[in-house]
Amino acid sequence: MKAPIRVAITGAAGQLAYSLIFRVASGEVFGPDQPLYLHLLEITPAMKALGGVAMELDDCAYPLLKGIQTTDQADEAFAGIHWALLVGAKPRSKGMERKDLLLDNGKIFVEQGKALQKADASVRILVVGNPANTNCLIALTHAQSVPPERFAAMTRLDHNRARAQLAARAKVDLSQVTNVTIWGNHSATQYPDFQNAKIGGKAATQAIPDQTWLEGEFISSVQKRGAAIIEARGVSSAASAANAAIDHVKALLTPTAAGDWFSAAVLSDGSYGIPKGIVCGYPLRTDGKRWEIVQGLPVSDFARQKIDASVKELQEEKAVIQGLL
Numbered sequence: 055m056k057a058p059i060r061v062a063i064t065g066a067a068g069q070l071a072y073s074l075i076f077r078v079a080s081g082e083v084f085g086p087d088q089p090l091y092l093h094l095l096e097i098t099p100a101m102k103a104l105g106g107v108a109m110e111l112d113d114c115a116y117p118l119l120k121g122i123q124t125t126d127q128a129d130e131a132f133a134g135i136h137w138a139l140l141v142g143a144k145p146r147s148k149g150m151e152r153k154d155l156l157l158d159n160g161k162i163f164v165e166q167g168k169a170l171q172k173a174d175a176s177v178r179i180l181v182v183g184n185p186a187n188t189n190c191l192i193a194l195t196h197a198q199s200v201p202p203e204r205f206a207a208m209t210r211l212d213h214n215r216a217r218a219q220l221a222a223r224a225k226v227d228l229s230q231v232t233n234v235t236i237w238g239n240h241s242a243t244q245y246p247d248f249q250n251a252k253i254g255g256k257a258a259t260q261a262i263p264d265q266t267w268l269e270g271e272f273i274s275s276v277q278k279r280g281a282a283i284i285e286a287r288g289v290s291s292a293a294s295a296a297n298a299a300i301d302h303v304k305a306l307l308t309p310t311a312a313g314d315w316f317s318a319a320v321l322s323d324g325s326y327g328i329p330k331g332i333v334c335g336y337p338l339r340t341d342g343k344r345w346e347i348v349q350g351l352p353v354s355d356f357a358r359q360k361i362d363a364s365v366k367e368l369q370e371e372k373a374v375i376q377g378l379l
Contacts, residue, residue, distance in 0.1 A: 058089040058120050060135040060174070064166070065142020065183065066094035066124070067103040069289065073296035074141065079111055079119045083300050084137075084307075091121045095131035095142065128169035135173045139299055140166060140193065143183025145290070153374050156185060160378045163189045167196030178306065181207045182299055186240045187319050187333040188371040194321065194333075195379050203345070207319035209236040209244070209335040210305070211291065211298035216246040216276045220253060223272070224261040230254045235337040236317040237357075238364025239371075244335065245360035246276040250351050269356065310339035315348045326353060328361070332368040 061078060065071050075092065077083060084090060092111070096104045101124065108122050125131050132138060143159045163181075170179060170193065177200060181190035190207035194200070217231045224230075232255075235247040248268045253261035262268060275282075283291050305316040315337040322328045325336065325347045337348040353361070372379075 056088050058091055059084065059137065060091045060093055061137045061139065062093040062095060062131050062135045062173075063139045063141060064095040064128075064131070065140075067096045067100040067107055068142060069292040070182070070295050071141045072107065073293045074139070074299055075107065075111065076114065077296070077300060078139075079114065079116045081116070081118045083303055086118075089118045089120050091123065092119065093123045093125070093131045093133075093135055095128060096124070096126055097142075098126045101126055128166050129172055132166070132169045133172045136176055136178070137303070138170060138173065138177060138179040139182065139303075140179065140189070141182045141299070143189060152185075156188060156371055156374045157378075159183065159185065159189055160192050160375045163192040164196050164378055167193035170197040171199045173200065177204060179205045180299060180302055181205070182295065184240065185371060187335075187368055188375060190319065190333045191321070191372065192375060192378055202321045205321065205333075206302070206306075207240060207333050208295075208299060208302055209240050209317045209319050210302040211295050212236040212240060212244055212246060212276055212279075212335075213317035214294070214298055214301065215279050216248075216251075216272075219272055219275055220248065220251060220258055220262065223264075223267065224253050224258070226253060226261070231258075232311075232314045233337075234317065235315070235351075236335045237361045238335050239368050240319065240335070241364070241367060242277045242281075243364040243367045244277055245357065245364055246273055247337075247357060248272060249354055249357055250337075273360075305338075306340055306345060307342055308340075309342045315339045318345075320345075320347070323347065325349065326351075326361070328365055329369070332365065332372055334365065334368060 104124050186207040194202045194205040216234050220231045221228045233252045237245040251258040319333050319335045322334045338345045
């Protein structure tokens with residue numbers, strides 16, 4: 055047996071976390087031979103509900119789960135952890151301005167960023183709670199002892215949505231769709247890149263020779279999928295978002311297949327002309343230990359316009375929370 059790892063999950067009594075926690079505890083995420091401790095963080099009013107989640111974890115009798123810590127204190131939750139899955143964030147309520155949401159959540163991620171300095175030196179952090187890119191920027195700014203490359207914001211749900219849409223349109227198995235990228239923000243301005251995507255090893259534009267659909271309905275359906283689910287279910291994506299968080303972790307821990315890449319939002323280093331100092335969606339690959347941005351992909355005028363629009367939104371968000379940085 056390997057030495058146990060410690061995994062923190064925030065917003066741990068929420069519906070997204072409820073779809074995530076049990077899969078983590080089962081060994082699906084970190085491996086069938088990897089014991090772990092769960093550090094579950096919630097706000098004080100939700101601690102009773104979190105106690106119920108802990109009871110259910112006990113009742114599952116997972117062999118790999120060696121202990122559960124529940125707390126409403128970020129310093130306690132993040133002490134000694136190897137992974138942080140930052141799921142919890144204040145949702146946007148009716149009549150709430152995006153600026154107010156950014157500032158309210160920003161204060162949460164200032165505190166959590168500082169607390170992440172108590173984590174193990176090897177810690178990796180995934181920000182899921184929205185607005186994820188800017189929350190990630192705030193957290194990494196305040197986690198001054200944690201290298202920025204340990205942080206990422208989740209675009210994997212959008213990546214998965216794009217793959218599913220392309221597979222359905224091309225009438226192929228999902229496994230045939232590779233090289234998908236989500237550029238920019240995890241928002242309605244994101245750009246799901248069909249021009250560099252492949253279907254069956256060939257350009258997606260060959261498998262789907264319908265430029266009108268690709269430039270229109272495909273992009274908008276990925277951008278607005280979250281809103282469509284809220285309209286249909288009355289609540290936001292939970293199971294699919296939890297699944298995407300798991301896919302993100304696995305993608306980082308597993309060497310990327312030759313010639314392929316995956317999507318995540320990381321601190322820009324200036325690649326593709328995207329300004330430094332924002333957390334932006336990029337194509338990445340990894341050797342299982344360190345990731346890198348895939349370089350040299352062609353960016354058409356159409357793609358540049360879409361990427362620039364999303365980057366502009368990220369810069370606007372950064373301006374709103376500048377006082378928290």
